[in-house]
Amino acid sequence: MKAIEFQDVSFSYNSEEVLSDLNLEIGRGEFVAILGPNGAGKSTMLKLTLGLLRPKKGTVKVLGFNAYEERDKFVDKVGYLPQREDIHLEAPLTISQVVKLPMLARGKKIGEENVRKALKIVGLENISDKLFSELSGGQQQKVLLARALLSDPEILLLDEPFNGVDVISQEKIVEVLAEMSSRGKTVVAVVHNINPLLHNIDRVVLLNRRIVAAGKPNEVFSEENIVKAYGTSIPVVVCEEGYTHPLYGDYHG
Amino acid sequence: MDELILRALIASLLISLNASVAGTLTVFRRASFLVAGSAHSALAGVALALFLNSIGIDAHYFLFALIAALFFAFLSAKAARRGDVNVGIATAFSLSMALAAIFISLTRNSASNAWQFLFGDILLLTVDDFAIVTISTVFVLLAVSFFYHKFLFISFDPSGAEAMCLNVYLYDFLLIALISVSVVTALKAVGAILVFSIFIAPSSTARILGRSLSSVFVISFILALSSLYLGLVTSFFFSIPSGAVAAAIASLVYFAISWKK
Ligand SMILES: Nc1ncnc2c1ncn2[C@@H]1O[C@H](COP(=O)(O)OP(=O)(O)OP(=O)(O)O)[C@@H](O)[C@H]1O
Ligand SMILES: [Mg+2]
Numbered sequence: 001m002k003a004i005e006f007q008d009v010s011f012s013y014n015s016e017e018v019l020s021d022l023n024l025e026i027g028r029g030e031f032v033a034i035l036g037p038n039g040a041g042k043s044t045m046l047k048l049t050l051g052l053l054r055p056k057k058g059t060v061k062v063l064g065f066n067a068y069e070e071r072d073k074f075v076d077k078v079g080y081l082p083q084r085e086d087i088h089l090e091a092p093l094t095i096s097q098v099v100k101l102p103m104l105a106r107g108k109k110i111g112e113e114n115v116r117k118a119l120k121i122v123g124l125e126n127i128s129d130k131l132f133s134e135l136s137g138g139q140q141q142k143v144l145l146a147r148a149l150l151s152d153p154e155i156l157l158l159d160e161p162f163n164g165v166d167v168i169s170q171e172k173i174v175e176v177l178a179e180m181s182s183r184g185k186t187v188v189a190v191v192h193n194i195n196p197l198l199h200n201i202d203r204v205v206l207l208n209r210r211i212v213a214a215g216k217p218n219e220v221f222s223e224e225n226i227v228k229a230y231g232t233s234i235p236v237v238v239c240e241e242g243y244t245h246p247l248y249g250d251y252h253g
Numbered sequence: 254m255d256e257l258i259l260r261a262l263i264a265s266l267l268i269s270l271n272a273s274v275a276g277t278l279t280v281f282r283r284a285s286f287l288v289a290g291s292a293h294s295a296l297a298g299v300a301l302a303l304f305l306n307s308i309g310i311d312a313h314y315f316l317f318a319l320i321a322a323l324f325f326a327f328l329s330a331k332a333a334r335r336g337d338v339n340v341g342i343a344t345a346f347s348l349s350m351a352l353a354a355i356f357i358s359l360t361r362n363s364a365s366n367a368w369q370f371l372f373g374d375i376l377l378l379t380v381d382d383f384a385i386v387t388i389s390t391v392f393v394l395l396a397v398s399f400f401y402h403k404f405l406f407i408s409f410d411p412s413g414a415e416a417m418c419l420n421v422y423l424y425d426f427l428l429i430a431l432i433s434v435s436v437v438t439a440l441k442a443v444g445a446i447l448v449f450s451i452f453i454a455p456s457s458t459a460r461i462l463g464r465s466l467s468s469v470f471v472i473s474f475i476l477a478l479s480s481l482y483l484g485l486v487t488s489f490f491f492s493i494p495s496g497a498v499a500a501a502i503a504s505l506v507y508f509a510i511s512w513k514k
Contacts, residue, residue: 050416072418080416087410091281092465098409102417105406131464 001064003028003155003186004049008058011041011048018044020210022058026188026203028154031181033197034190036207037230042190043083045207046157049188050080063154074155079148083159084141089133095119096128099147110150118146121176137164145173149180156180158189162196170196198243218244258485260383261375261495265481267390268375268439268451273474274397275435276456278428281408285453287329290342291433294325294349296445299370300356307360314370315385318440322433325349330426373444373496375485382441389438396431404428405466443481443496450500451477454507461514476506 004026011019019041026032034042047053048060051071060067063074093101096115103110119125122142132143141161148156156177162170178200181187191197194204194217204220206212206229213225221244226234235247279285298314298321305312325345332341357367369377378386397404403424407414415421436448443451455476456469463469484499 047412052412052415075416075418078416080413082410082412082416086412088283088408090283090460091405091408092460092463092469093405093409094465097466101402101406101409102413104402105414105419106417 001028002026002061003030003063004188005061006045006048006058007061009048009055009060010057011044011053011055013044017056018209019048022211024205024211024214026186028186029181029184030203031177031187031197031201032189032203032205033194033201034188034205034207035192035194035229036212040208040229042207043159046080046159046188046190049157050078051075076151077154079151079153079156081141081144081148081156081158081161084137084144084163087140087144093132094129095124095132095135095143098132098143099128099150102147103150114150118150119143121149121179122146123172136166138166138169141165142169142173145176149176153185155186156188158187160190160192162191162193167196174200195245198245199241218242221246257376257378260378260380261485262482264375264378264383264386264442265478265485267386268442269474269478269481271390271393271435271438272452272455272477273459273470274394275432276452276477277459277469277473278397278404278408279432279453280456280460281405282425282428283408284429285449285457286339286342287326287429287432288436288452289449290329290346290349291322291325291429291436292440292445292448293346293353295319295322295433295437295440296370297321297349297352297356299440299445300353300360300367303366304356304360307362314441315437318437319434321349322437323430326426326429326433330422330429369444370440371444371446372494373440373442373447375442375481375495376488378442386438386442389434393431393435393438396427400424400427443499447496447500450504451480454500454503455480458503458507458510461510476503480506 002025006022006024009019009022010017034045036042044053048055049062049067051067054068063077065073099115099118100110116125119128122145124139124142124146132140135143145161161173165173174196177187177189189197198217201217203215204217205214206220206225208229212229213220221236223233226246236244237247238244279288295318298317302312302314302317328345329342403419407419407421407424411421436452439448439451455473458476459469459472463472480499480503483502484495487493487498488495
């Protein structure tokens with residue numbers, strides 16, 4: 001059984017189709033990056049996977065379950081890191097409160113030990129009483145990652161985990177994700193800059209309303225595919241380990 | 254001590270609890286305009302009740318205010334679902350003010366009655382009013398403590414909450430409904446126009462000052478209560494409306510603090 005399957009999936013919020021005819025299988029333990037310009041439908045693809053949106057056509061399956069109709073069957077096995085713009089900082093929550101909140105909201109007990117463990121993975125165990133709103137962007141992102149890790153999920157979905165994150169924190173996050181993937185967890189990360197992940201991922205999906213290309217990074221980053229996805233060509237270099245790096249700093253916004 | 258004064262002192266305490274809990278959750282959910290909206294639609298309900306009373310039909314103001322405010326909550330939650338919260342709230346707001354004006358103008362000898370609901374008078378609470386305030390305060394506190402973490406999670410991270418299978422729409426509606434109950438509870442004592450300052454100003458001030466969830470609740474409670482008590486004292490010595498003084502103090506404290514920060 002695949003971890004995630006898109007079968008002929010199309011989706012539109014209103015009349016205009018945002019995603020068309022997606023076909024994609026992500027195996028268990030795969031580490032996949034989704035890449036594409038603003039408005040390509042990357043976040044929408046994650047939301048379809050979470051079962052938050054109903055496909056207009058086709059089926060999305062997660063661990064064999066219909067994502068939209070049976071999402072309560074797999075929700076505990078999926079960790080999700082939302083795009084940070086969706087987080088509101090009005091309430092003065094501490095780091096450990098942020099990590100615990102999803103569990104508390106669902107009426108589940110959590111051991112302090114698990115919270116400490118999750119925070120240790122991202123290297124923030126010593127400041128768990130600090131206010132989330134007073135952290136840097138990168139630290140906030142790591143807290144949200146710890147929160148997604150708390151229930152030791154089978155599948156990890158991340159929406160722009162590097163947004164506003166410095167290089168050191170980026171490396172830490174990549175290290176955690178690679179660790180997860182080596183333990184057989186499925187990791188899907190939406191990113192604007194593939195380079196921090198390039199050496200660790202199994203596959204990259206180039207998305208622009210449809211799947212332009214999917215496969216090993218070296219196969220995907222051809223001139224032709226990049227122009228199809230971004231509408232303009234982007235120089236690539238091959239590093240000494242033989243990976244094709246697109247040379248761009250495509251930041252969000 | 255005069256019974257009316259004693260009642261006013263205890264009612265202030267209960268209303269401050271409402272203001273702290275409902276106000277703070279409103280501020281966390283970034284929906285402070287909701288309080289003004291539900292207060293004004295409650296006023297339309299009150300005006301209808303007063304009108305019905307004037308033509309000899311029995312109608313309790315609290316019930317009508319509650320129904321009007323809940324209806325407003327329902328409209329706002331629906332509007333929030335589609336993403337145009339402000340338009341929805343503002344339109345429902347002016348609709349209810351229009352209705353209130355129409356009912357008040359239809360009601361004979363309405364001026365003084367309507368005045369109390371506009372600006373409130375905590376020194377005029379009847380035993381009935383007092384019982385209503387007590388019961389609904391207990392109800393609101395119990396309900397909020399039951400759903401507390403859900404409300405917090407949805408305020409912090411609505412998409413994460415949705416991803417976790419929480420029914421965000423349902424809990425948003427519940428939150429708005431509880432806020433409406435709280436607002437209606439304070440309506441006769443504080444007044445539809447001033448309720449905003451007693452609910453939102455102390456909580457917003459507390460959010461600036463507080464460095465933990467509990468401190469925000471405690472600070473907003475203390476601010477609301479001291480404003481109400483100072484209002485009472487002032488009205489006792491100078492015979493000016495206590496609600497207006499309390500609202501002015503709460504608002505000025507907010508401006509002073511947000512200015513400094
Ligand atoms: N709730 C919504 N209602 C209507 N249209 C939407 C909604 N969310 C997204 N869209 C539209 O769908 C398209 C895809 O949006 P999506 O957020 O999936 O893009 P994305 O690839 O994640 O972009 P970004 O890189 O900016 O995060 C965009 O054109 C966007 O305007
Ligand atoms: Mg996105």
